[in-house]
Amino acid sequence: MSGDLGPSAPTADARPPGPGTRRPGGRTARTRAAVRDAVLAGLTEHGYPGLSVEYVAERSGVHKTTLYRRWGSLEGLLADTLDLAGEDDWTPPDTGSLEGDLRALAHEVVESFRDPAMLASSSAIIAAAFQSQQAADALRAFYAERFRRCEAIARRAVERGEIPGIREGGIDAGALVRAVSAPLYFRLFVTREPVDGHSADQAAAAALAAARAGAFTRPENAAPTGA
Template sequence: MTSSTPGTRRPGGRTARTRDAVRAATLAVLAEQGYQGLTVETVAARSGVHKTTVYRRWKNAEGLVADALELASGEPWPVPDTGSAREDLRALAQLVRSGFADPEMGPVSSAFIAAALQNPVAARALSAFFAERHRQSAAVVERAVGRGELPAGTDAAEVVRAAVAPVYYRLFISGEPVDGAAADLGADAAFAAARAGVYVT
C-alpha cells in the first residue's frame, strides 16, 4: 500500500488519534446525513481536525469512506460457534439483519453501500470489507466440514454469501421486511444446498 492511499500512515501516537477522530466523525456524519451529507468540511468540523489535514490525508468523501471501511475490516467479527452449521448460519444472517436494524450503525452500513454504488473507490473498499468478513465467517463452514455435517470441498465463502444474501436482497432490492424468520429461511436454504453438495468445488 502506497503512501498516496487516502488515510494511510504509520499507526501510532498523534497520527492514530487523528485517524480515530476522523473515522468517528465520518461514522457520525454518515449516520445522521448519509453519504450525500459526507464532506471533508463536515468531518473536519465534527472531528476537530483541521480541514487542510483532512484534505491532505483523505482527499475527499470517497477517501473518508474507504478508510473507515479499511479500519472496520480489521476489526474482529463475532463469528458464531454453536456446534451446528445450520444454527451458525442462522446466527450469521441474524447478525447482518440486526446490524442494519440498529438505530446507530444501521444508517452507517446503508450509507457505505450507497457510497459503493456511486463511487468506484468506495466500491473497492466495500468489496475488500466483505471479503474479510467472508473470510472470518468461513470458519462456520470449515468446522462443519470437519464434523462431517457438510461434504469435503464445500466452498465456505459461497455458503456464507448464500446465507446472508436474502437479507441484502430484501433491504436493498425488493424493500420487503426483514424479520427474524426471513433471515432464518435464507440461512436454512443455504445450509440445505451446502449439505446437498451444491457448493462443492
C-alpha cells in the same frame, strides 16, 4: 458498517496501511477514530451526496488541510472508514453445528440493523459504492475479509461430516455466507422490507439445505459420485 457481517487514493505517504499491517497508535489512532466517527455520522445524517470534507473537519475537530493531506479526498475518507471497520476482532460463530452457525450469522445480520442509525449509514455506504470506485473497492475488501474469516465455518462442517466430504478448501465459504446474508440484505437495502427472527431462520435454512446438497462445493474439489 456493523462489527459482524455488515460493514461499521491518498498520496503514497498518506495512504492508510493495508490489511494485516501494524496500525499506528496514540494520537494518530485517535485521529483516525474521530474522523471515522465523523464520516459515519455524516453518512447517517446526510447520505453520501450530502457528505463533505468540511462536515468531517467540523465534526471530528481535525483541520480540513490535514484531512486532504492524509486522506486525499472524500473518497479516501470513506475508504479508510471501511478499512477501520475491518480491523475489529469479530469471529464467526462456533455453535457446534453448521445449522447453528448459519442461524447465528443470520440473526447477527438482523440484530445489527435494528438500529436505524446503523441501517442509514450502511445504506449510504452501499450507495457510495455505486458512485465511487474507491468506495466500491473498499467495500469489496471489507467483505472479502469477512468471508475469509468465515472459512472456519465451512472447514468445521466438513470435518464433522455435515456437508459433502471433500478436501480442505473445497467449499466456497464466501458463497455459503452470501447465501445466508443475501436474502436479508435484499429485504433491508432493496425492497426495504422489515426483517426479523423468522427471516433469519428462513435464510439460514435455505443456505443449509443448499450446502448439504453440495451447492457450494468448488467443482475441482467435488467428491466422486458412486457408480
